[in-house]
Amino acid sequence: MKKNIAIIMGGYSSEVAISLKSGNVVYKHLDTSKYNGYRIHILKEKWVYINDNNHETSINKTDFSITINNEKIVFDAVFNAIHGTPGENGIILAYFDLLGIKHTSAPFYQMALTFNKRDTLSVVKQYGIPTAKSVYLNKGDEINHKAIVEKLGLPCFVKPNNAGSSFGISKVHHIEDLQSAIEFAFKEDSEILIESFLNGTEVSVGVIEYQNEITVLPITEIVSENDFFDYEAKYLGKSQEITPARLSESQEEKVKKIAKKVYKVLNMSGFSRSEYIFVNDEPHFLEMNTVPGLTEASILPQQAKQHGISLQELFTNAIETALNKN
Template identity: 40%
Template structure:
């Protein structure tokens, strides 16, 4: 039986969501093959949580002492949203110790976590993305922004997830507050042209033989966009499979498979789109998507009549870095 570190926590705004995801993964882990341990990252320290007690992990070899015995982890399942997992920092540490993990490597994660760089790469590969600019100066002249990207547009932290710090700006007077909010979450901000259309989430993973695209989810919210409240507080309606025709559905699935392949993704990922004028524009690649009860990926797995436990088994069977 292999010991699996289900890594969670972190110091970002997504800490609590990460804990929910990790607990769900631990609950469904195949206990005939694996023994799961919650591993909490907090302020650059690592702890394994056993019976609600935190035991410090020796970072030199990713081990811990329990009942006077030294224990090691065989593999890592990534359930930490945001840094240091989604930005690739943790992967560099695990690579040095030759420990396999379920998510993208550090090089890929660095790109996908940086919204602006990810969009640039996707466009270079031939995929559709919304027009965007990068801002790293809080005191920038707002007129210059509006000249480059016409209203309405989104103001987003360049490196943050779960829609924290994101604002939709419809009027010039809203821009200053939106910039301040975004800069509270990241030292760089991306300004992205607002697309008008249906929002679609597309889960995708590798089953050991081929890349599989799960049923699509259509996201409808009463809010201006799919923000944190819509994602986790029930302020949205999600339809899985999405209420779009078969031709467009297959086109988006094929695009997701191509993105997964060309971006060298790994594990379970979610690619989000806005379908504008029947064309799918990629708005985000989420390399460690949520696994909470409210999250999209579990809905898609259920709609595909697949066993969530078996999907986790496949992810852990395909962890070679």
Template identity: 40%
Template structure:
């Protein structure tokens, strides 16, 4: 394992030192609140006998670590290091648990690439691309057995003519969502054209989503979410799927985060053929998009046709105890602590290749 210099130690006897992990959280959007909950859980699961873990908050006004004494210590952005009690802490790896910008859209990954710090998530290009739902669908459209809903991608320049563009090309009901958002913020299901303009305005004006809107024909069926990761040996591992059943019109922000509105079944009740087909598709998605670390793929199984329809991919999936990935890791028979260790070791291994 390749180690950077830590705490100013230079003697060979320090080669057995624990791996220093920057647990990167926070962010510039409303999803920061979820990021903190996710990173708190990851922190609780990481083996402190093996890893020295330093939570690092990325906020608009500052990047910082809060010491055990409650002191706010700024990050040196030249090399993402900390100076604590006169000692410089240089990290071996960044564990990114930051939903939304700049942790999920490639900006932070590009910075880490420039300073040479390994990290646990997809690379800069893949992260940026997958935040754009429309572009992602274009790349995945010809994967065997994977279907994509008919859609229209709208930019700000289309806004004046958006209603006519949609009604000419798509059939009701519509699913309207920001093209670069997360946590289902700004999404609407539209059952009649009279409600379309309000839904478009809501999606266009959603904060930090790039003022682009994706409108899709609504797919009726069962909804699933399924994780996949590359382990420290370089093997792709597909986790068991979770089925999402909600009392709401669709799996929106409230359904995701208000207890009691959604039932989540892990592992999902799928036939062996459906499991094999989903696994094959998800592996191809991971490879096609050049993913790294863990990702989560959301999809529909259309009621009448038994076709899998791609919804979206999440490259920094939530990690609260109730989140899909931890549920699936447990259903797979793995401890979360071992799972997170695999992600760290895989990031370190890939950085030395």
């Protein structure tokens, strides 16, 4: 008997449009011989099921079910395609845990931890993983621009602590531009992170659970046409994403080893895609994405394809792993 799979997409952050694209790709490539797929839009104003004719049916939030033609439909598992809140930060996953519904992501605490850049860095540093120098600010804190620049140097990066897709990020070259960058980041989040600039080759490393093994996918080198890997570079074609990355054998071995270690240290499961920059041949960890883009052009699907894993196989594996969780 086919399993009912809710593909949740949308969310409450600036990443809504990107998430809807990812969710629709999951729906398109779902193995329909095994699963009945249901596109569920989780939006601030409504939670609805969208059928193939774009007709909306409200979700019953009491048990996360829908009723179609007087038939109540419940879900065997949820495929999480929400970038940002409430999917990537674990909030909605805690709700599914309370209802006893399985999902394709890591446990909600791991999702919350990895969505918080500062807290993720504080954990990985304890395990000797190299990172950039950083300063953390809450909205309302007194800000000493000179002290920040003395600690981190210029240029530096100002970024929201809890946000994705490069929303709210600035690269600051001059101290007089620091305040406007801070204000820009605070529009996305009440907590921000300011990091030292790491000058070197940037790579993106996908690590997933595949057929019950932690698998490091082929590495992607990021070459941005812009000043850094910003929203335009990520989504509007202003970058080259080269898979496999142009690394030496020893560089590849180092970053694969560290990426696997980070995945284990953070008690991850499901999808992950992390960014690293090589400085003096050593990979420095930047951040982890636990709901990476899942369109045909997105980095993790490109890496999976290079590894010989189709989108259907990638999504089937995620669902089967979720269904088999205790």
